[in-house]
Structure formats: structure tokens, C-alpha cells
Amino acid sequence: MTVMAERTVQTPQMSVEEFERIAAFAAKETDDAVRLEFINGRIGVKKVADGDHNSVIVWLGKRCMRARPDLDLYQGQGLRVEKYREGRARLDAVLVPEDHFAGHGEWADPSGVLLVLEVTSYDSDTDRRHRQEKPVAYGAAGIPFYLLIDRNACTVKLYSDPDPGVGYRDSRTVPFGVQLLLPQPLDIELDTEKLKQYVD
16 A cells, blocks of 8 residues: 655745735736636636626616615625635625715725625636635625525525624525515515526
């Protein structure tokens, strides 16, 4: 029997300042064709959204504004999502009290954020980013709700009850076409039937 030893190779951790310089350069050089995130010490690339992806965000915005005109839905807002790992995420959309981000820079603190929205894209790392890493990161940041509109699975998943250690303690998944309540303090009822139109 041969015994093999495992070796761990230590790689230097990129600093947040280095990431922010790279992200700013990438945005300028590609005319925002790609956007970068920094989660768990790794750089992730977000492609520019397609028309259906953006239509999902507009759909949610209209419903939220009708039910709660005292809230704002920001698209593409950057958040500092991991206090201990200094992560940076650029969200598809963020629901906050009116004027919440006025005066904030590109990477805002997550305190006061009520809900974050992500819409899946048809790329190879969607599972890892949207379904594995982001629920942990957003829950650890104390964001009350993470709404994942999963165009691959044709479902809407609402994560709730954030826990710094595990992400979120609870989640509820419904197929497109079923009503979903965003509970207090939001109290917004979503009819997800229209989402069926935004699947390729």
C-alpha cells in the first residue's frame, strides 16, 4: 500500500484595495461589458445581463414600488458583504428605504438593506455563485432577505432569517406561476406567473 501525503499550497490573499483597482480598470477598459465581484477571497466575473434578465429586475421593481412606494430598488449597487473577508458583491438589485444609498460610494455597507435580488444567468458558474456562495455571504452580512430568481430551474427562492455563521436558516422555493409573500417588514405579495416569459 502506498501512502500519499497531501500538500497545501498557500497562495497570497489579494487585498480589497488591489481588487478595487482591478475592478475599476476592468469597468473602464470593457465599457462595463463585464463586472467583477470579490467573494471569499476570489474574483468573480458577472456578464452584462441579457434583456430577459433585466426584465425580471424591472418586474420586481414595479411590484415593490406599487406595494411600498417608500422603498427604492437599486440596480447594480456594490455592497461590502463579508465583514471578515472583506468581500465585494455587485447585486442585480437591492431593496432599501428611500434614498438609503444617497451619499454612499461604489461599495456601500449592507446595514439597512432589506432585500437583495439575484437573477441567474446562463453561465457555467451560476450554481456556485448564486446558489452556494451568495446565500452564505448575504446572510452573514445580516441582510434580512435574499431573493433568487432562478431562470434555469424556473423557481423563485426566498432566503430569510440571516445567521452570521451559516448564511440563512430558512428558505422557501416556489415554481414560476405561484404566489410568494415577502414577509414583514416588506409585506409584498408577488405573483410570479409573468416570470415564465423571461426563460429562454
